[in-house]
Amino acid sequence: MSVAEIIRKKLEAALSPSLLEIVDESDRHKGHAGHRPGVETHFRITVISAAFAGKPRVARQRMVTAALAEEMGNPVHALSMRTLTPEEAAAETA
Template sequence: MKIQNAIEAKLSEAFDVRILQVENESHKHGVPPNSETHFKVTLVSPDFEGQMKVRRHQSIYKVLAEELAGEVHALAMHLYTPAEWDAKGQAAPESPNCMGGSKKDPAMNAQGDH
C-alpha cells in the first residue's frame, strides 16, 4: 500500500478535500498479486469550481507525476465539486472489468502483461 498511501497523502495536501477515495484496482487486471499499478481516485473538492474536466485531470497529473512516471499504469479519475457530487447522488461510477490484451490473448496472459 506504499503507492496508494503516497497518492492519498499528495492529493490531501494539494487539494481542499471534502471526499477522497483511492482504490487499488490492480487485482482486476493481469498483474501479479499485491501489485499497485491500477488505481481509481474519487476526489470531491471546491478547488474544481469553474474548471473543465481536462483542467481537473491535469491538476491531478501534476501532483502525481512521480507515481505516474513509475509503477502506476492506469489511473481512473472521478473529480467533482461538492455541488456536482451532491447532484450525482454521492457515488462515483464503478470501474469496468479489464478487457485488455492479457484477458483475450493467452500468450500475453502467460507473460502477466496488461
C-alpha cells in the same frame, strides 16, 4: 508507505478534498500491460474538491496528474478518475 497512501497524501495536500476515494484495481489487470505482480499499478479514484470549481474536466484531471507526477508511469500505470466539486457531488445524490 504503499502507493495508495502516497496518492492519498499528495492529493490531500494539493487539493484539500472533502472526499477522496482510492481503489486499488491492480489485481483486476493480471496479464494486461503495466501489471506487475505484487505492485500497486492500477487505481480508480474519486476526488471531490472545491479546487475544481470553474474548471473543465480535462483541467481537473491535469491537476490530479500534476500532483502525482512522480508516481505516474512508475509505479502508477493506469489511473481512472472522477473529479467533482462539492456542488456537483451533492447534485448527484439529490
